[in-house]
Amino acid sequence: MIRVGINGYGTIGKRVADAVSAQPDMSVVGVAKTRPNFEAEQARRRGYDLYPAIEDRLDQFADAGLETAGLVEDLVATADVVVDATPSGIGEQNKALYEEYDTPALFQGGESEDIVDVSFNARSNFDEAADADFVRVVSCNTTGLSRLVAPLEEEFGIEKVRATLVRRGGDPAQSGRGPINDILPNPVSLPSHHGPDVNTIFPDLDIDTLGLKVPATLMHMHSINVTLDSTPTADDVRETLAGESRLLLIDADLDIDGTGALKEYALDMGRPRGDLWENGIWSESITVEGSDLYLFQAIHQESDVVPENVDAIRAVLETSTAEESMATTDEALGLD
Amino acid sequence: MIRVGINGYGTIGKRVADAVSAQPDMSVVGVAKTRPNFEAEQARRRGYDLYPAIEDRLDQFADAGLETAGLVEDLVATADVVVDATPSGIGEQNKALYEEYDTPALFQGGESEDIVDVSFNARSNFDEAADADFVRVVSCNTTGLSRLVAPLEEEFGIEKVRATLVRRGGDPAQSGRGPINDILPNPVSLPSHHGPDVNTIFPDLDIDTLGLKVPATLMHMHSINVTLDSTPTADDVRETLAGESRLLLIDADLDIDGTGALKEYALDMGRPRGDLWENGIWSESITVEGSDLYLFQAIHQESDVVPENVDAIRAVLETSTAEESMATTDEALGLD
Numbered sequence: 291m292i293r294v295g296i297n298g299y300g301t302i303g304k305r306v307a308d309a310v311s312a313q314p315d316m317s318v319v320g321v322a323k324t325r326p327n328f329e330a331e332q333a334r335r336r337g338y339d340l341y342p343a344i345e346d347r348l349d350q351f352a353d354a355g356l357e358t359a360g361l362v363e364d365l366v367a368t369a370d371v372v373v374d375a376t377p378s379g380i381g382e383q384n385k386a387l388y389e390e391y392d393t394p395a396l397f398q399g400g401e402s403e404d405i406v407d408v409s410f411n412a413r414s415n416f417d418e419a420a421d422a423d424f425v426r427v428v429s430c431n432t433t434g435l436s437r438l439v440a441p442l443e444e445e446f447g448i449e450k451v452r453a454t455l456v457r458r459g460g461d462p463a464q465s466g467r468g469p470i471n472d473i474l475p476n477p478v479s480l481p482s483h484h485g486p487d488v489n490t491i492f493p494d495l496d497i498d499t500l501g502l503k504v505p506a507t508l509m510h511m512h513s514i515n516v517t518l519d520s521t522p523t524a525d526d527v528r529e530t531l532a533g534e535s536r537l538l539l540i541d542a543d544l545d546i547d548g549t550g551a552l553k554e555y556a557l558d559m560g561r562p563r564g565d566l567w568e569n570g571i572w573s574e575s576i577t578v579e580g581s582d583l584y585l586f587q588a589i590h591q592e593s594d595v596v597p598e599n600v601d602a603i604r605a606v607l608e609t610s611t612a613e614e615s616m617a618t619t620d621e622a623l624g625l626d
Numbered sequence: 627m628i629r630v631g632i633n634g635y636g637t638i639g640k641r642v643a644d645a646v647s648a649q650p651d652m653s654v655v656g657v658a659k660t661r662p663n664f665e666a667e668q669a670r671r672r673g674y675d676l677y678p679a680i681e682d683r684l685d686q687f688a689d690a691g692l693e694t695a696g697l698v699e700d701l702v703a704t705a706d707v708v709v710d711a712t713p714s715g716i717g718e719q720n721k722a723l724y725e726e727y728d729t730p731a732l733f734q735g736g737e738s739e740d741i742v743d744v745s746f747n748a749r750s751n752f753d754e755a756a757d758a759d760f761v762r763v764v765s766c767n768t769t770g771l772s773r774l775v776a777p778l779e780e781e782f783g784i785e786k787v788r789a790t791l792v793r794r795g796g797d798p799a800q801s802g803r804g805p806i807n808d809i810l811p812n813p814v815s816l817p818s819h820h821g822p823d824v825n826t827i828f829p830d831l832d833i834d835t836l837g838l839k840v841p842a843t844l845m846h847m848h849s850i851n852v853t854l855d856s857t858p859t860a861d862d863v864r865e866t867l868a869g870e871s872r873l874l875l876i877d878a879d880l881d882i883d884g885t886g887a888l889k890e891y892a893l894d895m896g897r898p899r900g901d902l903w904e905n906g907i908w909s910e911s912i913t914v915e916g917s918d919l920y921l922f923q924a925i926h927q928e929s930d931v932v933p934e935n936v937d938a939i940r941a942v943l944e945t946s947t948a949e950e951s952m953a954t955t956d957e958a959l960g961l962d
Contacts, residue, residue, distance in 0.1 A: 452788060452851050452918070454790040454792075454849040456790075456792055456809055456838060456840065458809075469884060469886070471841070471842050471843055471844065471886065472842060472844065472884045472885055472886040473792055473794075473840060473842050473844075473845070473846075473847040473884055473885050473924075474883055474884035474885075475847070475883075475884065475908050475911055475922040476883075478878070478883070478908050478910045478911050478922070479910050479911065479913070480911050480913040480920045480921070480922075481913065481915065481920065498851075498915055498918060498920065500849045500920060500922070502792060502847060502849065502922075503884075504792065504809060504840040504841065504842060505807070505840065505841045505842060506807050506808060506809050506840060506841060507807055508807065508808065508809075509809070510809075511809040511811070511838060513790040513836045513838065513849070515788050515834075515851070542814070547810055547811075547812075547814070548805065548808045548809055548810035548811065548812075548839075549808055549809050549810075550805070550807065550808040572811055572814050574814045574815050575811055575814050575815065575816050577815070577816040577817065579817065579834055582788070582834060584816045584817065584834065584836060585816075586811040586814070586816075586836070586838075588809075
């Protein structure tokens with residue numbers, strides 16, 4: 291069994307912990323947390339050992355009635371691999387700790403690519419993470435774009451990608467974020483950083499991205515244009531995308547008109563926390579005009595990187611092939 | 627003086643009435659209204675004669691203390707031209723009335739192109755409306771796209787336009803509309819109707835459009851890609867667009883980060899109702915990658931067609947050239 295430490299138990303960390311626990315070949319040895327908040331309380335209820343990240347706050351955990359098993363250093367020392375799900379920029383500060391204990395670590399997409407050996411997407415470049423010390427699981431948006439680019443590139447060839455990312459302003463629990471009743475070019479200067487981030491996975495891909503922020507919390511929405519090297523029919527494209535386990539083609543009969551209904555669908559399916567791990571692609575939107583492919587896809591910012599983190603663990607430790615790992619992850623999560 | 631009748635005194639009609647009143651060569655002979663609501667009350671305060679559109683409701687106007695000057699038929703009979711600003715689909719029903727009195731009429735973008743002689747955008751095809759009986763001033767989004775396409779086509783040539791229209795869910799006063807906290811592909815099937823609508827102005831333009839709806843009321847936002855026939859610099863494009871009176875280039879120094887601040891800017895400028903008649907283009911967003919131009923523009927759905935309606939009056943009656951009309955309209959409105 292692979293012993294996985296989770297450093298940071300917020301939006302991503304708590305989901306990765308549960309996904310790791312569900313796998314047949316790995317277990318959570320503990321989670322590191324800075325504060326004894328509701329998520330720390332839930333971690334204990336789920337049976338995860340708590341390792342406070344700040345020694346001075348041990349008293350706060352005790353006052354909150356939360357048993358602790360040591361400090362974050364102890365967790366890093368005992369784990370075979372650490373998933374760092376701390377806020378953007380904190381991962382970089384944690385790197386020295388992982389080096390000290392010679393423990394490989396996975397960072398999230400908010401960290402700079404400069405601090406890692408490789409940026410990772412399971413479908414696109416699993417093997418490049420073999421034996422790496424530091425891997426970055428790319429962001430939710432880059433993950434969503436990479437999952438789409440990989441099969442299109444293989445099947446039809448890609449001349450250029452142009453994508454407008456209509457991004458949620460904040461997650462549902464981030465009560466301090468906006469906008470309210472506004473539409474923001476974000477960033478104003480183009481292209482946005484998302485295109486170059488996709489180039490960390492596909493170095494030779496010609497891609498321009500534009501970002502906007504809107505008053506919504508549930509998911510991002512991508513308006514996608516891919517100029518292909520060939521001229522398939524829309525049905526050809528549907529067939530190719532339908533073969534990908536982490537692309538969910540939303541049939542028109544389901545009457546899912548946007549991110550709200552899609553989130554409700556994930557809840558009705560019994561997904562934990564209503565997570566949609568896959569890209570949600572409106573099948574009806576898939577259109578080919580000459581060599582230009584268009585489609586809309588929804589990206590659940592809180593969860594689409596979760597299966598990728600699980601796969602990255604196996605990739606780094608070289609315990610599985612890409613295909614085996616993705617199949618194992620998906621089956622354990624109940625992702626058909 | 628051109629005698630202008632306004633049929634429908636809602637979002638567009640009331641703005642066109644005020645814009646017509648401000649012109650040196652035309653006046654409002656009256657406005658037709660179905661209900662004696664707050665807008666009817668304001669019309670009287672502004673001195674516009676009221677012509678109820680439904681005879682059975684004359685009592686309601688009387689009960690509301692609103693003097694009337696006749697019925698809509700009387701208004702059509704006396705006007706040199708009617709601006710029909712009734713809700714989508716009602717204009718078509720009104721067409722027989724205009725034919726009966728041989729009064730030329732301008733419809734709004736919500737009407738079908740099939741009921742008119744020509745679709746109209748002042749910058750793009752003013753002369754085509756000469757002596758027409760029925761003209762359609764294209765929608766806010768099509769107007770915004772046409773104003774951008776015309777100078778780009780003339781100066782650089784256009785190979786293809788791809789645009790994602792991130793649309794406001796409803797106007798500020800449309801309390802029954804959504805979405806709330808959602809992002810909707812709308813329409814789901816691609817391309818959206820906006821591209822073909824631009825083709826009513828530029829028949830040979832290769833354009834694909836995608837539409838989304840978001841929880842915002844202030845303005846639409848366009849994420850624009852234009853593949854040009856040439857490779858100008860971003861500054862070349864800025865210079866060309868800056869020469870257009872109905873394109874407002876938003877300088878980065880103004881710190882206008884989205885539609886909310888842009889609306890506030892229009893209010894601070896003293897614009898009536900805070901209207902932004904121009905396309906609001908973020909100067910910093912103008913980017914050229916090879917032959918691909920990108921930019922963001924905001925479109926004020928309630929007002930950008932207002933100067934176009936004024937120009938269409940002169941175009942139909944052949945009282946002015948395009949350049950003279952646009953200059954007169956802009957000066958009268960205080961649009962620099």
